[in-house]
Amino acid sequence: MTPATRSTRSTRVTPFGPDATDIQVLSVVRELASRCAAEDARRDAERILPYDEIRDLGEAGLFTLTVPKAHGGPEVSTRTLGEVFTELTAGDASIGQIPQNHYFFVNVLASAGTPDQQAFFYEEILQGRHFGNALSERGSRTARDFEIxxxxxxxxxxxxxxxxxxxxxxxxxxxxxxxxxxxxxxxxxxxxxxxxxxxxxxxxxxxxxxxxxxxxxxxxxxxxxxxxxxxxxxxxFEKDEVFGAFGQYLHAAIDTGIAVAALRDGKRLIHELARPRKETGLDRAADEEAVIDLFGGLALRVRTARALLREAGEAVDAARADLNSRTAAEASAAVAAARAHSDEVALKVSSGIFELIGTRAADRALRLDRHWRNARTHTLHDPRRLKLRYLGGWELNDTPPPANGLV
Structure with a gap:
């Protein structure tokens, strides 16, 4: 990537101001997500990188959402940010993941930056610039053994x-x-x-x-x-914190968005492609009781994931408003529950829709498999088994999840 190419991505934005409402923010996100969804399958199949779409997010102010009101930003709640990521990911799972690291590092600044550092980078964000990441290394024993x-x-x-x-x-x-x-x-x-x-x-x-x-x-x-x-x-990590919970919360929102997209496309294709069993005497597979029941089960999983995500966002917001060891632990446990469930839901829904559509769902031209591939890839970030262990330790023995930034 040449410097000249990079410079074209720095554009002045009209960000959401301190008076922006959740309704305004989510309205913009849903419109952008709808546009992203139109070419999602083609971008995946042909591996077309979303430069234009990321530029559109920037110009719409979607990298400014957690800039504090005192610095001219909208400072949306954690719960609202989770909704933003769910909606954006439902439009395109890759595009939904890209801002995650940006918001992770905005949180680094908010949690450990000096006032001068915060002021400088908040202004950078309001001027249309955003962050990538360089966290991971290969060959190290743990995620914190940095050899660079x-x-x-x-x-x-x-x-x-x-x-x-x-x-x-x-x-x-x-x-x-x-x-x-x-x-x-x-x-x-x-x-x-x-x-x-x-x-x-x-x-x-x-x-x-x-x-x-x-x-x-x-x-x-x-x-x-x-x-x-x-x-x-x-x-x-020298004090009570919800830093790790916040980062994991965004991952849970991405998994939830993948499940939302899979359920949406599954519904459409059941109506367009699925054939009812002959013995039912029905004209539409969508009227078959077994199909309705199974689809209802998948829909229940998605609704539960969204509810757990909202609860987790509210727990993080509550902890930030009154931060102590117990509120921090409760926020981490709530996020662990949301993350463990969204992990499972993304995989089950993106796989389950195939059996409701039938053999034609396997046609590569439909590109329906991208939802499962996205879910399987993204859910590998952190082991679900650890989320269940942290949740169980807190609920059963009042053992707080570890403060390591990875909860």
Whole structure:
């Protein structure tokens, strides 16, 4: 990606202001999601990266939603942001995932940035710029064993050198925040301009699902990061926090959106393609009692996922309003429940719709399999078994989920 190409993605936006309502925000999101859905299947099949669509999100102000009102942003609630991600993902699962890392790092700034850092980057966001990510590495023992070079310089800056993988959204971003550890093993986030001469982003993501997220490889060649662009992430976990719960909440919203899309397309294709069993004497498969019952079961799963997501969002908002060890633990447990259920629902609904449509559902021209591929790929981010363990520990033994940013 050349600097010239990157520069065309920085456009002045008319963001939602401090007086924006949830109704206004969700109305804009639903209109954009509908537009994204029109070409979703083709983008997936041909792996067409959504540069235009991400630009449209930026111009509509959809990267500004958690900028505080005091800085000129709408500062929507966590619950509302979950609705935003669900709707956007229902339009296109890859496009729905791309802003997740942006909002993750806005939360890093809100949780550990200095007032000057917050003011600078909030203004960047309001001016139409957004964040990608460079978190993951290969070959390390855990998700927090960062091997990338992060050498301190006499002036307080650091030299960043190394490679990150699965960098969702980095291809489309203006800033690429990087996780790295200092000499004492403490985690920091360093903000690097995407057009820095030492940065290269490779479009080498080859996943079976979420095919157009731009989750490629980012290489840093001795990039100097000034001290004012480095945020001490480790300080977040020195106090009560809902940082990890917030990040996992957005993943739950993405899984829920995939399930919503699968159920929507399943309904349409049952009406368009499915044939009733001859012995029923019916003209439409949609009138067959067994089909109605099974579809109702899938719909129940989706409705439950949405309800759990709303409950989890409200728990995170409540904890932020009155943060202590118990409210933080309850928020994490509520998110764990939403995440465990949305994981299961995305997989079951995206698979279950096939049997209700019949053999013709397997026609590759329909591209119906993309929902299951998206669900299976995205749900691999974190093991569902751990969510159940955290939820059970809290509900049974009052053991708080771990404060590690991964809950």
């Amino acid at each position: 070079g992060f050498a301190r310089q006499p002036d307080g800056s650091r030299i960043l050198h190394g490679t990150k993988y699965y960098a969702t959204g980095a291809l489309f971003a203006h800033w690429i925040p990087v996780y790295a550890t200092d000499e004492e093993g403490r985690v920091h986030a360093a903000w690097v301009p995407a057009d820095d001469p030492g940065v290269s982003v490779e479009d080498d993501w080859n996943g079976m699902g979420q095919r157009t997220t731009g989750s490629g490889t980012v290489r840093f060649e001795h990039v100097r990061v000034p001290a004012e662009r480095i945020v001490p992430v480790y300080t977040i």
